[in-house]
Amino acid sequence: MHALSELRQARRFVIKVGSALLVQQGKPRVEWLASLAAEIADLRKASEVIVVSSGAIALGAAKLGLAKGGRGSLADAQAAASVGQVELARLWSDALGHHGITAAQMLVTIGDLEERRRYLNASATLARLLEAGAVPVVNENDSVATEEIRFGDNDRLAARVAQAAGAEAVLLLSDVDGLYDRDPREAGATLIERVEGVTPEVMAMASGASASGLGSGGMLAKLQAARIAERAGIALAIVNGTYVSPIARALDGPVGTLFVPQGDASARKAWLGGRLAPAGVLTVDAGCAVALEKGASLLAAGITEIEGDFARGDLVAIHGPKGERLGQGLVEYTAAECRSIRGLKQDRQADRLGYAPRAAVVHRDHMVRT
Structure with missing residues (x-):
C-alpha cells in the first residue's frame, strides 16, 4: 500500500x-x-x-x-x-x-x-x-x-x-x-x-x-x-x-x-520486535555493534555492561557503546551468568559457568534490530 x-x-x-x-x-x-x-x-x-x-x-x-x-x-x-x-x-x-x-x-x-x-x-x-x-x-x-x-x-x-x-x-x-x-x-x-x-x-x-x-x-x-x-x-x-x-x-x-x-x-x-518491556540491557562494544548490524549473534566477548536481573529466555535490549538502541532478543543466560562471562572468549567461559557454554548470549534467530 x-x-x-x-x-x-x-x-x-x-x-x-x-x-x-x-x-x-x-x-x-x-x-x-x-x-x-x-x-x-x-x-x-x-x-x-x-x-x-x-x-x-x-x-x-x-x-x-x-x-x-x-x-x-x-x-x-x-x-x-x-x-x-x-x-x-x-x-x-x-x-x-x-x-x-x-x-x-x-x-x-x-x-x-x-x-x-x-x-x-x-x-x-x-x-x-x-x-x-x-x-x-x-x-x-x-x-x-x-x-x-x-x-x-x-x-x-x-x-x-x-x-x-x-x-x-x-x-x-x-x-x-x-x-x-x-x-x-x-x-x-x-x-x-x-x-x-x-x-x-x-x-x-x-x-x-x-x-x-x-x-x-x-x-x-x-x-x-x-x-x-x-x-x-x-x-x-x-x-x-x-x-x-x-x-x-x-x-x-x-x-x-x-x-x-x-x-x-x-x-x-x-x-519479538514489537515487545515493549525488556527485563534488562546488554551494552556492547563498537566491534560487536558492527557484527550485529551484519546479522551476527551476540557473543559474550562483545558485552561491556549488563543492567537488570533477568532469567534465561527473558527479553533484553541491546545497546551500542554510545547507548544507542541496536535491537532486542531472548537471552540464553541469566543476568548473573552474563556478568560472569562478560568480555570473555568462548574457550574461557566454561571455567566461569561450570558447564559448556552455549553458542551465543543472544542468538540471531531470537533477535531483531530496532
Missing part, C-alpha cells in the same frame, strides 16, 4: 480511537461516535474491523468527580478505569448495535501480548470473534495496570493488536492531521503524507506531548506504533479524527500520514 486511498483494500483493519475524540468535558461525543460507527459498518461490507478504544479513564473520572481527568494518581486512574469501562462498553455496543453489529469487549494487559503463549491466546480470541461476525473493542485493562507494567498508550497497543490479529492496516484517529516536519503550531510546518521507514530523523520530528491532555500518548507513541507495524508488514496511518465521518475524509482526501510497510517478518520475529 502506497497511498491512503489504498487502505480501503485492506482485508482487516484496526481502528484506534483516542480519548480526546470520544470524550469532551467528561461527556461522550455520541453524535460523532454514531458517524464513526456508520463508517465501520460501511467498511465491514468488504473488510473485518477491530477497534482499539481509549476513553474509560476520562469517562470514569467525570462520573467519580476525580481531578486531573483521573490521572492525578495511579489509584485514581485505576478507579476511573473500573467505572468508565462499563460506560465505554455500553457506548460502543449501542453505536454498533444500531447497525446490527455485535460489539465484543476485550481488555488486555501488556503481559497478554508480551508473553508468547498469552499472545497466541489473544490472537485466537480475536480470530474467533471476527469469524463470528463481532467487532472486538479492545482497551488496556487500566484497572489493574501499573505505571511500570503497561502499554501506557493505545497507539502501540493498536499496532500490537494488529500483529496478533493478522491485520493489514491500522488507522490511528488523532487530533492532528498527521506527522509534521516540526511542531505543527510553528509557522511553515509541513504535513508529511508518506513515510518510508521510521528512521532516527523521523523520530526527531515527534513531540511526546499529548495535545489534548486527556490521553497518555503523543506523536512519539504514534511513531513507535508505526515502527512496530512496519516491521510486521502492516500499513499504518495517522489521520485527523475530530471531524464527522473521519475515515472517509482521510481516505478520500487524502489527508493524513501513511507509514508504508518496510518488511514482512515472520510471525515470531514480528512479535
